[in-house]
Structure formats: structure tokens, C-alpha cells
Amino acid sequence: MANYRYSILLLLLSISSFSLSGSNHKFGKITKEELEITSCPIDSNAHAYYIFDNGDISFNYKDKIVRSDDASDYNSGFQMIFKRHCQIKIIDNEGLDYATFTIRLYQDAKEEKLTSLRAFTYNLVNGELQKQKFNLDDLYYENTSENWKTAKFTLSNVHPGSVIEVEYYIISDFFFNLQPWRFQHMIPTLESNFIVSIPEYFHYNKTTGGYFPIQYSEDKTMERLTLTYEEKSVGMSQGGTYTYNLEFWNNIYMFSANNIPGFPDEEYLNSPENYLSKVDFELNYYQFPNQRRYDFNTSWEKIKLNLMENERFYLMLDKTNHYDEFANQFSQAKIEDTLQLAGDILNYIKSKIVWNGENSLYPGEKLSKSFETGNGNAADVNMNLIALLRKMGFDAYPLVLSTKKNGIIHPAHPSVMSFNFVVAAIKNGDKLILLDATNPYSDINLIPINCLNDKGLLIAPGTIQWVDLMKLQNYSFVHYITGTLQNDLSFRGNFEGKYQGYGAFQLNTNYVPDDYIRNQQNIVNGFANQEVVINNLTKTSNTSHETALRFNFTIPDFAQSGGELVYFNPIYYPFFLKNPFQLDERKYPVEFNYPVKIQQIYRIEIPEGYLISELPKPLSIISEDKSIQIRINSVGQGNILSITWSYTSSRSIFLPEEYYILKEIFRLLVQKQEELVVLKANQ
């Protein structure tokens, strides 16, 4: 009997937990000096800063007494308690927005609860410290979407100079939703501490990331928990009160950082999440004494195995009756034309299911269902693709990855939650072919740019295999631009562009079908000249890998005359209209999506009666490691001049220290592009 009761208790234990709290900042402690400060001590440009920002996560066992006659299902065991306490100094008007807070709360059958919110605004009025309490009537809850509720509030009486202080708790039953902690905000943070105390029953993987270093230490404490079970006498049973004492270790993880700079908004930074200093906890497994272990994941091998045994993932791939129509149609396909068949399958899936814009590792519904309704998330689309490839005899598997916006995958910290996208991978000898059907312009080994983020994991039997996504294809094109300078100094020319790889992908993506005017306008905008007239614009694609663009053009005011001289800019359709790097310095790396290899060949015929007087001088710019190479060549012969211009870059990342190199290379490039051809009347 006692055993039975014990197991009831532990059952309860399993569905729910304990508390420990630590912060060196007492609520309400504020000095006059902090109010008198007029600029941020670590960044004179800041409009506001965190004096401190402390987070604390602990587990609390909620219902320690359980009664046998309590029929409700609402007894809770462990709950996760998140506490946040921060002070923010407002410097000027632009910092006032930091007095407004939005807190996201997760909800499904249960909901996360915001409790014990208290907040104050401190001002210095005639040299006296004045404080104003936040009125809870001004706290609003917005039902943002199905699973998210947002608590919103703004503090009162906030002015440049004010300090605000906020403390709140979030109580959560969602162990998987242990909030990541960001040490870095848009504004600087003088001190940030994050303490997580986890009972030994819970096992999380922790991942720290970002550019700014974080201090870390560990500790453990012994905790005691007394649970009481009150059994009412019913029939034969006498009833009684039983208590159980549990002792367990609380593992304490402490993170801290000081004087953390604000996180700027920088262009050419694909995944800010990769650089923002933060720590993530992912639930690995939990196990209570004498109970089975609830596994989430532990190693990449396990993650892979879990996905392979998952009814909502790999096992779905075998249910393929809904493709019979296609299968019958193509069952006679020749096996030697493998790529052709893969391409046909890809096009078939694209025509059947449209991506609804949502990234997801898991399909939202049965594959046959999304196939039938014609739309679904990324996994709905691409798992259908993989399933059909397999049915048609391909050795095809899911390749799971994290999109650029979602951040990079940390090899040392296995976590299935870091994946948010899946594409198809076909094993072809010792090579892999990647396919995606979410984007209309995706093709064999041409997957959406947002997917080109470091590495992906192949979900297939055998040893773990990571696949490099950064050098899948070049961005490349060749432009042949020929034309004749007219006697009235206008110009008539002909453009032929051959785009390959991501060059073709980007062109196809930016080109609006059936919208001649918009496409024409986009091309006109690429000319260095103000007025350009485009005719006979056509785009032809044999495959998504190769796209050709052709048009004729007229530039009314192409050359200018100055006395006996006529001059013009021969690189009139430049790839870089201006230096993309205008700022003086850079705090985070510059990232490019793919290797680039582009070339332009200009051929210009000049009218009778002119001689070529000056040509841009040939130039090559090669970065020290040869990762960027620029070559410009010019030749004048009789009345024909030709200019060849090429640019290659093979690196995807440039560190902040190297930023000035990039800036200078592009400055020289633009300078070269602006050089003139000078003609002289031949008399």
C-alpha cells in the first residue's frame, strides 16, 4: 500500500518542482549619483542603458500536500520560475522607448503567468529623489496569436535623466521553454547576471554564444523536500497521513558579464543571432527517482536517431500512396537520367504544394493532407519531396538545418531545437545533391539563400554526416554589353547577360513575372546614367541554374562635350553603383552568402571623326589572401574600345578587423568605375 502511495507522489512529482534565488541588487536601491549621470559611462552615444539586468531561473515544487479525495487534475509538482530584475537609466528623448516593456507568454492547455510585477520610476526633483510606483491598472494583456499572449506596460513620469526599475516573475509549466537570456541589448548594459538553479532530475544542454565574452561558474546545493499524502479512509482502507522526505542536488549555473556594448543594426550581417551574447538552455531529459527517463535529446547521434524513429518526422516518409498518380506516370523513367527525374519530381511537388512562409522542422500535418490542401510549412513541402523521391527509387534523406535568421548550430551543444528547416538530400555515389521545393526558383543544389547557414545534418542511417552549405554554388554572371556612341552623343546598345547558380536564382527571384514595367524599371535603376530607355526585354531560363537576360537600350545623354573633347563613363552598368561600405568601422563581421564570380565585357564603337585620347588604366586589386580579386582591363583599337571588368570573392566572412580592407577595395573599385574615356575630334 505504501508503495502505491509513493508511486502516486512520484507521479505527481513527474508532472511538475523548487526555488533558489540570488541577486546582489536589492529592489528599490538607488543613489542620487545614478540620477545625476548625464551620459552612459561606457558609450557616450547611448540614449539609455541598463544599470543592471538580472535573470534568475529556479524550480519550485508547488503542491507539497496531496489529498486522496482531491479529484482535481490540477495538482502541480515542479514549476519553473523566471525572475527578472533590472534598472534602466534614460539619457535622452530617444531613450524613452526603453520605459515600455513587452513580455511574451506561452500558452496552450496551460499558460505561463506573469506575477508580482512591481516597477518604479525615479526622478531627481529639485535635488530630491522622487519615486513613482507603476499602477497595475496600466498593465495590458494582448492575445497576440494562438500560442502567444503579450503583457505590455509603460512606466509613468519618465523623462530624460530618469531611472526605472522593474521586477517580475513568470511561472511556467513548460520545462522546454526555459527562456534564453540575452546579455546584450540594443543599448549598453553595465552588468548582467543570469543564475539558473536546476534540480538534479532535470538535464539541460546549455549553449553560450555571441561575440562579447561571458563569465561562467557552477555550484551545487543540497535541497530537501517533504511531500505529504493524506489518504481518507474509504471502506477497508484506514486512511492516514504519509510523508516522504526527498533530498536532491540543485545544480547552479551562474553567468555574468559587465560593460556590455549595445548591439548595433549592421548591414551585411546575415544572422545577428550568431553574434548576440546570450545563453540558451535546452531540455535534454528528466528523470525522477524510480521512474522512467523522459528523453529529449543528448547527442547529435541521439538527435538523429530520435528524428529517425519519430512518427512526426522520418517515419512519415513511408506513407506514400498519395503519389500514385505521379508514380504511374513516371514509372517507366530511365534510370540513367537520374538528375532529370529528380528535377521532374521537384517540379511536380512545387506545382502541388505551396509554401505558406513558415519555417519548420516538422510537418504541420500528415504528408497526404498538405499534398491535398496544396499548402503547408517548409517541412510539409520538403518532406513530401523526400517521400516522393524515395518512392521513385532515390536514396533520399532529410537534411536538417537552421536558417540564417535562426542562428548558427553549435557543434558542441546538441539540440534538436536549433533546427528549423529541412531540405532533401539525395545520395549519389559519395556526393550529395540538395533539393528544396519551397522556393519556385530552387533547383538541384540551389536551395533558398536563407538556408545557406554554415552546416546541415543529414538524417540517414550510418555515421553522423554534416554537410557544408556555404559553398554550394557560386553567384556568377557574365554581361556582354555592346553599343555605339552616336554623333549626337547618345548611345545605342545591346545587353546580353548569362547568369548562373545563385546569380540566376537572385535574378529569377527579383524578376516579377508578367510585370514588364517593374522589371524594366529595375534594370533602368542599375544604370549609372539617369535616363535610359529599355526595349525588347526578355528573360529565358533553360534551368533555374542558367538564366539569360537580353535587352536593347538607348541612353540619350551618354557622353558630354567640353570644347573639343568628348567624354563618357564606359562602365555605365556597374555591379556596384556605390561603395556599400560607407561607415567608418564595424563591430561585427561582414557576411556574404556565397562565393561570387562576375564579369562584364563592354565593347564600345565610337563615331567617325574621333580619336581615343584617354582610357581608364588597367588595374588589378587583389586582397592579401587572394579571396577578393578585381581586374579591369581596357583596350582601344581604331574606333573600338573594349573594357573587361571582373570581380571574384571566395570568402563568406570578413572579420571586423578586416573591414577597412573591404571598404578600401570597394572605394578603389568605385573610383575606377568613375574613370572616363576621353575622345578628341580628329582634325
Place this chain on the structure above:
Amino acid sequence: MKKLFLILLLYFLALGSIFAQDNWRIQDISPVLTKEADAVIRKYETKITQRSNYQYKILTILVISVLNKAGDPHTTLMLPFDNHQKITKFSGQLYDSNGELILKISKSDCNDIAANNGFTLFSDNRYLTYEVNTPLTQYTIAYQYEFSINELVAFDLWSPYHFHYSLSVESASLQYIAEDTINLYHRFSGNSIVSKLKKNEQGEERILSWEAVQLPAINYESLLPSFHSIFPIVYLSPATIHYENFDGNFETWNSYGKWVNSMLQGRDSLNTATTMYINQLTANIPVRREKIKAVYEYMQSKTRYVNVSLGIGGFQPIPASEVDIKYYGDCKALSNYTRALLKSIGIEAYYTEIGSGDSREILFSDFPSSNQTNHIILCVPDGKDSIWLECTNPYIPYDYITSFNSDRWALLISEDGGKLTKTPSVAKQSSRKSYTKLIPNEDLNLEFIVQAEYAYAQSEQFYSLANRSFKEQKDYLQGDYLSKEAQISTVKINPGNRSKPRIELYIQGNLAQPLKLSGNRIFASISPLLPDNLPEMLREDRLQDILIKNASSYYDTLEFQMPAGFQVSYIPVDTHLISVIGEYDIQTIPVNDKIQIIRKLIIKEGQFQTSEIKGINQYLASIRKRDNEKIILQKK
């Protein structure tokens, strides 16, 4: 339970039969309507039923055929709702290009999202949204939805085009059916709409209708006149309202103003401490205008803009006494607060309702409706003149109406009701004057010094920037503003004492590109470093008028120091151009070892007809060509 089931079933059958008769084959659309259209409204029927006690039902049927992928966004539905306006019915059907039904859509397929925009912290407005996701490039979507409304202040503007560009209309109609006497004022614009007054079955004139058929698509282009004059629109306004216990009569702007005024009652009291402070602050200022300025700047320095609007809060300001504690509020709250501050020193100011920016404007002086306004400012009578106070921004100079609120009707509210007044125009005074020095060193690198003064609308772009850090100022000017790549070493942005809409800008630095030597010549491009808003070239086959709103004058002088060892070989000819949209003048004057370039560009405000396009384009091309011409220098 069984009965309910039966009723529901019957209801769905009935709904089904209404739509069964229609066929939405894409090929049936007339070629007139597919020209330059991404989508076609096949049918757009809105039926408003006015019931008793300020209750309404609005039933809408909207059928859109999409011709190409660019038409997809036109099919996204966003239905607003709140405590007064509920969505009682919703259904939809998706048809392929042959008109075959392929998908039924119900309310559960829609998303229910909070409708808080970027500047609203919290409101009770929500949207029910539906977005079509289909691999089809051509398809037809049909929606049927009904709103049940309990009390309202305004009806949404209605246009046969559903306010979409690149979309044509086969047929559209709006019907207003009164179950009792018609309680409505109405207007419409555009000659494509046919309006009728009809009798109901009892022979009473209680049905109003507006219809339009076969309307070609309108393209979105630059410099379009406001959407009010582009789209045909029906404006409806209830004659009398009862909303959250406030009664209103919307016969005239005057009576409309009485309703607004009724919501201000008892909302202008302040804390004693504040009253005392304001009295002290202004006691020693002798000039009335200066007193008002001191109060305005006190308000600007103390408050910030936060919008929380619940229920009547969309129309009624929170009391001044509450702003006095929270120090934040929306345009209503901050304007009312400033009004209360001024009142405490015996200065009367009018709470003023206005349509601000491009999206709203009071269009009809004899037809009041709440959907012509969206903003509150303050107007203080000052002898014959008025002092205008925009209360939602800490940087706007005192008594500056801003380009958002200028040159339009504003409704001044007082005990006597509303009174329309025109706000002043700022276009004529909008200008930039600059003096730039360009000094080359031995390596032909160019140092520059720019001194500029911006007035009125031109100055607005710098109000916030003036209060930013040096790094932010430099990053903005270097990255986005200057027309040439530069390395800035000094920036000064001086707003003066903010009593005039005027900003002084000083920039010093180096240009990234040196002067370039071609053989023994230099081709120096001496165009202004500061950008102007000369319009882009216009499409020659454009159908809509051209509207220029951002009138401005630019007077720029560049002084170019000749590099040592060079002499002038060629100077572009002085040019003077005149067009209906303005004037351009440029002169190049060598003075000793310097060359002075004096450039004037005037962009006039106005609406121009398409017959002017050729001339305008020629003018624009000539300016660009002339600006590009280079001064040629030769080695001595």
C-alpha cells in the same frame, strides 16, 4: 441540440445556393479589365442595414480573380473588429481558373490577431485575417462576411476598387437600407459611381445605393495625387450617433464639434503643484507669445507619446490630471493637457481636430464625418493670427504647423461647437541655402566644408538628428544623406532656440574620391554634396495627374579651389531652364584661383496634367545632364 444542427445545416444550404449561380471563369473577364491589372474584382457588394438603436448589420460579398502572382496580396483580407463591431458570419471559397470550386474556407481558417500598430501600445482593436495560399497563378477567391455593429461613430470609406492599385472592377455596389427613417449623410466622389434613392416594398424611400461597373485598373506611380482624388469613394456618416453614452449630431461641422466638446468636459483640471509651477514659470515673461512658448516647451520636455486606446478612448482624451501623473499620452491627451496648462495662466486654446499627412484630410467643409480626421493639435488665437502647437513630438519648433498639418482644414473645438479654419501653408517658405568649399591638396584629395540653412519643411528632416550623438549624425549623413562618399570629421546641427522652423548644418570632412587625372587633364565633377528632391522621370503613357507636394527652393554655392599647377581648360556654359514645375539656374564663375558655381533649383507645388509630361521630362533630363557636366582643367 438536434434542432440547432438542423438550422445550421439549412443556413449553409441557403448560402450555398446563393453562390451556385455565379461562375467565375477567368476567361470571361473582358480584356478592357485585364489590361495592366494583376487582379479583377468580379463582384463587390456591401449591404448596410440600419436597425433601431444605433445597431447595424453590414454584409459584404467580395469576389476577386487573380490574374498573376503580383495579384496575390489583393486577396488578403483583414477585417477589423472590437467590442462594438463583431464579425458574425464568415465564409469563403477558392475557385480555379475555370471556376471549379477547389476549397471552402471557414472562420476557423482565419487568424485572429491584435491590431496594434507601431505607435500603439495597446488598444482593443483586432483583426480577423485570411491569406490565400495556393500554387495556382490564376484563381478566384470569394468571401462573404457580416459585421454586427452596436453603436458607431463612422463608416469605413467605401471604394469599388477596395482601395487597391493594379486592380480593375467588373461590378461593385454599396446599399444602405434603413429599417426606419434614414439616419445618414452621404457623399461620393468620382464620375464612375451612379447613386440612387430607392423605395422599399412598403413604398418608403429608405434605400440608398451606389453602383459602379467596368472600371479599368489604376497603376501606382510616383507623384500620384492623394488617393481621395484617384479612387471613386463613397463617404457615409451617421446623422446622429450614440456611442458609449455620448450623443452627437453630425449635421454640420459645428454640431460635430459640439459632440467632440462634450467629451472634453471636466478633463482640464491639473494638480495644484503643476498650476503653481506654470504660473511661476510664466510670471516674469511679459510677452504673451513667449508665455505660450514657455508652456509649450515645458510640455515637450516633460511628456512623451504613448497610445493606449480602449473603447471611448479612441475619441476622448484621458484627463489632464492623469497626464499630470503619468507624463505620457496620445495626441488627444497631450493636446488637452497643453490646453489645460495654458488655461491655468488664463490663455484660451482650441482643441483642434485635423486630418494629418497623406492618408487623411478634411475634404468637405459641409459634410462632417469622423473618418476625415485622425489627429489632434492645438490652436491658440493670437490677435488676428493663430499659434499652432503640435503636441506629440519633443523637437518641433514652437508655432510650427509642420508639413503634415499644413494647408488644410482644421476644426477648432469650443463650447460653441466646431469651426473650420484653414491652416497656413509652409510650401513657399521651404528652402535650403548652402555654401560649400572644396579644397584639393597635392594628392588631389578633396577636403570640404558645407554650411547650410534649412527652413520650414526642409528643416523637418533634422529635428531628431539634431538631438542624436555625433556618431549617429555622422553615420546618417555619410551613409544615407550626402550624394558623394565621404569621411566626415565634424558635424554641427543647430536648431537655434527653436522659435523658428530653421536648422543650421555644418559639415566638414574629406571626399572619398580624389580628383582624377586623365592624361594631363582633370575632369572635375562639381555637383552639390547635399541632395535635392528633383522628381524622377515620368512614364510618358501615364494616365494620372502629377502632384508635387514637397515644394522647395535650393540655393547652393560651391567654391572650388583650383589645384596648384592647373588652369581652366573648359567651363560648362551657364544655363537657365524654366518649366511648369519650377526653375533651374546654374552659373560657373572663375575668380582668381577659385571657381564659383552658383546653382538655383526651385520645385513648385501643384497638380499638373499628363499633357505636361513631355515638357517636364525634357526639363528634368536637361537638369541632370547639366549637373553632370564637368569642369576641365589642364596642367599648366
